Structures are given as structure tokens and as C-alpha cells.
Amino acid sequence: MTTITLDAVGKSFGDNRALTDISLQFPAGSFTALLGPSGCGKTTLLRLIAGFEQPSTGVVRFDGNVMADGVRMVPPEERNLGIVFQSYALWPHMDVAANVAYPLKGRGFKRDEIERRTAEALAVVSLRGYEHRSVDALSGGQRQRVALARCLVTGTKIILLDEPLANLDVHLRAAMLDVFADTHERTGATIVFVTHDQSEALALADTIVVLDGGRVQQIGTPEEIYAEPANAMVAGFVGRGSLVAASHGFPVRGLPVPNGKVLVRPHAVHLAENGLPASAERVRYTGASYETTLRLANGDTLFADLPRQLAIGEHVHLTVDDAWSVPA
Ligand SMILES: Nc1ncnc2c1ncn2[C@@H]1O[C@H](COP(=O)(O)OP(=O)(O)OP(=O)(O)O)[C@@H](O)[C@H]1O
Ligand SMILES: [Mg+2]
Structure with a gap:
């Protein structure tokens, strides 16, 4: 060796x-x-x-x-x-x-x-x-x-x-x-x-x-x-995910960065009764789940792997149970 x-x-x-x-x-x-x-x-x-x-x-x-x-x-x-x-x-x-x-x-x-x-x-x-x-x-x-x-x-x-x-x-x-x-x-x-x-x-x-x-x-x-x-760069290159504003109010790991973004992986996004309002923009069936592109109120895009098929334009509420603060 x-x-x-x-x-x-x-x-x-x-x-x-x-x-x-x-x-x-x-x-x-x-x-x-x-x-x-x-x-x-x-x-x-x-x-x-x-x-x-x-x-x-x-x-x-x-x-x-x-x-x-x-x-x-x-x-x-x-x-x-x-x-x-x-x-x-x-x-x-x-x-x-x-x-x-x-x-x-x-x-x-x-x-x-x-x-x-x-x-x-x-x-x-x-x-x-x-x-x-x-x-x-x-x-x-x-x-x-x-x-x-x-x-x-x-x-x-x-x-x-x-x-x-x-x-x-x-x-x-x-x-x-x-x-x-x-x-x-x-x-x-x-x-x-x-x-x-x-x-x-x-x-x-x-x-x-x-x-x-x-x-x-x-x-x-x-x-x-x-x-x-x-x-x-690493956040964008490895794994799927979205970089969104830090101001959405969900739990974020890592040190907060001034004007920084947070990384949300698709599996951390869930449909909920109450939560962040969003609308479905694109839906792609992968076999295991529906890869869904969601638009948040501030214009941010969020990718999610969802268990059910949303209609395009459908309004939903989301919770996010994990996010990571990404240094610029
Ligand atoms: N013999 C060479 N002469 C001049 N430039 C070179 C030479 N070999 C590599 N480069 C340059 O060095 C850089 C890195 O090239 P390299 O082949 O290491 O990239 P890579 O990460 O392996 O890319 P890929 O995924 O496309 O294989 C590139 O800009 C390439 O053009
Ligand atoms: Mg190479």
C-alpha cells in the first residue's frame, strides 16, 4: 500500500x-x-x-x-x-x-x-x-x-x-x-x-x-x-437541490451567511396542510416519485421529490425539514 x-x-x-x-x-x-x-x-x-x-x-x-x-x-x-x-x-x-x-x-x-x-x-x-x-x-x-x-x-x-x-x-x-x-x-x-x-x-x-x-x-x-x-459550486455540482433565500423560515444547519443562500435537497421538501405557499411549475415522473419544480412566493425555485402528481399551476403548502447554509 x-x-x-x-x-x-x-x-x-x-x-x-x-x-x-x-x-x-x-x-x-x-x-x-x-x-x-x-x-x-x-x-x-x-x-x-x-x-x-x-x-x-x-x-x-x-x-x-x-x-x-x-x-x-x-x-x-x-x-x-x-x-x-x-x-x-x-x-x-x-x-x-x-x-x-x-x-x-x-x-x-x-x-x-x-x-x-x-x-x-x-x-x-x-x-x-x-x-x-x-x-x-x-x-x-x-x-x-x-x-x-x-x-x-x-x-x-x-x-x-x-x-x-x-x-x-x-x-x-x-x-x-x-x-x-x-x-x-x-x-x-x-x-x-x-x-x-x-x-x-x-x-x-x-x-x-x-x-x-x-x-x-x-x-x-x-x-x-x-x-x-x-x-x-459544490452544492450545484453534487446531488440535486435548490439554492434559495435564507429568509423562508425553515430550519437551517451551518453558519448563517450574510446575503447567503441555503441548499435544500429534494427529499427534504414535503407537502403539508400549513406551510410555505408554492405552486407547481413542472412535474416529471421518475418511477420512484414525481420530480416537481415548485415556485415560491418570492420567486425562488424549489425542487422536490413528491409522492403524488401535482397539476401544473396547483397551489400547495410545503414544509422543509433540512437545509444547509452555503457560503458564497
Ligand atoms: N497537453 C495539454 N496541452 C494544453 N492544454 C492542456 C493539455 N492537457 C490538458 N490541457 C488543458 O488543461 C485543462 C484541464 O484538462 P483536463 O484534461 O485535466 O480536464 P478534465 O477535468 O480531465 O476534463 P474532462 O472531464 O473533459 O476529461 C483544460 O483546460 C485543458 O484544455
Ligand atoms: Mg479527463
């Missing part, structure tokens, strides 16, 4: 500043999601950890050993890490076993050792029995698992995943979330998982780092990020 530490890391491409003053620790055995909108610097951060990019400023360390700073640079192949990219980059002319065993080639392993490690890696991703299948004859999720097995085969202590589920349909994504969770449990590797999908981040990670504009916006557990977002 390996602890990854970034100390005041910055990265510029010419005049374009991709990352600014990133100080993060990924403890040994942790599972961290890097979450943020397109272009916020997620891939660049992963490539800095992997050694495909050199930091413009600051230091990258593994277990306290300098991997890169402005002067030194340990190449990727000497960092003992495994990477799975969005495009799995498998060898189409090789079978599953040959793809998985590929990183062991030329490293002086005996044949039975290669077979043992390959079998172990395939077992982690539930692909025993597929050894001699051509990768062309696999589904997207199976290919994804081959790519993951290939990154496990060397006994790597760090696994870097860059949007590995982006090409998969919703069912495969759910199944792969379980595979990643199992892999983490079985290998104890330090995992850094890049995604712009907040539900993946919330489901998988023990820590979420939210990035925007090349800067860290918040570091926290999924629960903290969801329930106590550090600013309006």
Missing part, C-alpha cells in the same frame, strides 16, 4: 493554467474520487500522479519519496502503478489471458508464475474461464474488466482510473461499481478514480475531492460533500 502526497502542485501548459496549488493526501489503501466538470483538471491531476506529466510547481511523493518536482521525475514504469483509461487500450489480436499477462512480459517471470498471476487477476474481476476468448468477442463491461485485471497483474499498489465507466450502459456501470469495490477490498490498493458523474463518486469513494477551474473546492466524505457542500 502506498500513500500519495501532492504538495502545492501546479501545472501549466504554456499560458494555460490547468491546476493551481493542489495539496492533497491519498492515504494508503484509500479510495478517492476526483470529481468536477469537464476541463477542471481531473485527467491532468491523474497524469501527474502517474508520471505522464511533470508538475510546473510543487512536489509529488509516494510514501514520502519524491516522484516528481520541478527538477526530478521518476518515469511511470518505475512508479509501480496500474492505470485504466476510458478507452481500455486492449490488444485486439491477443486473447484475454495474453492481454492480462502483457505487463509481466520481459520481466523475467517463469511461465507458471505468469499463469498463476494471470489467473488471480482474472479471478478478482470474475473472468476465470475467459482466458482464451478473443477480446473482440467480449462485451464492453467484460473488456473493462480485462483492462482492470491487466492493471492488477503486477501486484500494483496504486490504481488510477480515468472515467473507466464512461462507455458503458447504466446496468454495466452498476455491475462495474461492484467490481471496483471488490477489487479495492481484495487488493487494498490506493485507488484514485476520476469521474464527472457524482453518483459514481458518491457510491464508490471513501473520500471525494471536488475540483473546479484547476483548484480544489472541497475534500470530504461522500456524506460531507452531499450534506455540507463548502460553496455554491
Whole structure:
């Protein structure tokens, strides 16, 4: 297991500043999601950890050993890490076993050792029995698992995943979330998982780092990020919800902010006999509930998951049982 530490890391491409003053620790055995909108610097951060990019400023360390700073640079192949990219980059002319065993080639392993490690890696991703299948004859999720097995085969202590589920349909994504969770449990590797999908981040990670504009916006557990977002960017990016004026009179957690807004999650809004007057503007059936857009008297919009279907324009009363004061 390996602890990854970034100390005041910055990265510029010419005049374009991709990352600014990133100080993060990924403890040994942790599972961290890097979450943020397109272009916020997620891939660049992963490539800095992997050694495909050199930091413009600051230091990258593994277990306290300098991997890169402005002067030194340990190449990727000497960092003992495994990477799975969005495009799995498998060898189409090789079978599953040959793809998985590929990183062991030329490293002086005996044949039975290669077979043992390959079998172990395939077992982690539930692909025993597929050894001699051509990768062309696999589904997207199976290919994804081959790519993951290939990154496990060397006994790597760090696994870097860059949007590995982006090409998969919703069912495969759910199944792969379980595979990643199992892999983490079985290998104890330090995992850094890049995604712009907040539900993946919330489901998988023990820590979420939210990035925007090349800067860290918040570091926290999924629960903290969801329930106590550090600013309006995080509140807007993670989970559904509405930012409304603080003056509606419902209970608010967190420090009151002058002229600040409060975040209300859809599940905290309830229909009531007495309460805040509102009218229904839009209703969308989701199967589990009706996603309803409500307009409050002061013009604020409130999203709610309601158990019954309101008519458009219907006047109702609401209670809100939880809200969080969001610093600007
Ligand atoms: N090799 C490069 N040369 C110049 N600019 C780059 C290079 N790589 C990345 N950038 C810029 O750095 C910023 C961060 O890019 P990065 O690929 O890290 O974003 P990302 O968060 O991974 O986005 P996405 O979700 O779209 O993959 C962007 O503005 C991008 O244009
Ligand atoms: Mg990217």
C-alpha cells in the first residue's frame, strides 16, 4: 500500500493554467474520487500522479519519496502503478489471458508464475474461464474488466482510473461499481478514480475531492460533500437541490451567511396542510416519485421529490425539514 502526497502542485501548459496549488493526501489503501466538470483538471491531476506529466510547481511523493518536482521525475514504469483509461487500450489480436499477462512480459517471470498471476487477476474481476476468448468477442463491461485485471497483474499498489465507466450502459456501470469495490477490498490498493458523474463518486469513494477551474473546492466524505457542500459550486455540482433565500423560515444547519443562500435537497421538501405557499411549475415522473419544480412566493425555485402528481399551476403548502447554509 502506498500513500500519495501532492504538495502545492501546479501545472501549466504554456499560458494555460490547468491546476493551481493542489495539496492533497491519498492515504494508503484509500479510495478517492476526483470529481468536477469537464476541463477542471481531473485527467491532468491523474497524469501527474502517474508520471505522464511533470508538475510546473510543487512536489509529488509516494510514501514520502519524491516522484516528481520541478527538477526530478521518476518515469511511470518505475512508479509501480496500474492505470485504466476510458478507452481500455486492449490488444485486439491477443486473447484475454495474453492481454492480462502483457505487463509481466520481459520481466523475467517463469511461465507458471505468469499463469498463476494471470489467473488471480482474472479471478478478482470474475473472468476465470475467459482466458482464451478473443477480446473482440467480449462485451464492453467484460473488456473493462480485462483492462482492470491487466492493471492488477503486477501486484500494483496504486490504481488510477480515468472515467473507466464512461462507455458503458447504466446496468454495466452498476455491475462495474461492484467490481471496483471488490477489487479495492481484495487488493487494498490506493485507488484514485476520476469521474464527472457524482453518483459514481458518491457510491464508490471513501473520500471525494471536488475540483473546479484547476483548484480544489472541497475534500470530504461522500456524506460531507452531499450534506455540507463548502460553496455554491459544490452544492450545484453534487446531488440535486435548490439554492434559495435564507429568509423562508425553515430550519437551517451551518453558519448563517450574510446575503447567503441555503441548499435544500429534494427529499427534504414535503407537502403539508400549513406551510410555505408554492405552486407547481413542472412535474416529471421518475418511477420512484414525481420530480416537481415548485415556485415560491418570492420567486425562488424549489425542487422536490413528491409522492403524488401535482397539476401544473396547483397551489400547495410545503414544509422543509433540512437545509444547509452555503457560503458564497
Ligand atoms: N497537453 C495539454 N496541452 C494544453 N492544454 C492542456 C493539455 N492537457 C490538458 N490541457 C488543458 O488543461 C485543462 C484541464 O484538462 P483536463 O484534461 O485535466 O480536464 P478534465 O477535468 O480531465 O476534463 P474532462 O472531464 O473533459 O476529461 C483544460 O483546460 C485543458 O484544455
Ligand atoms: Mg479527463
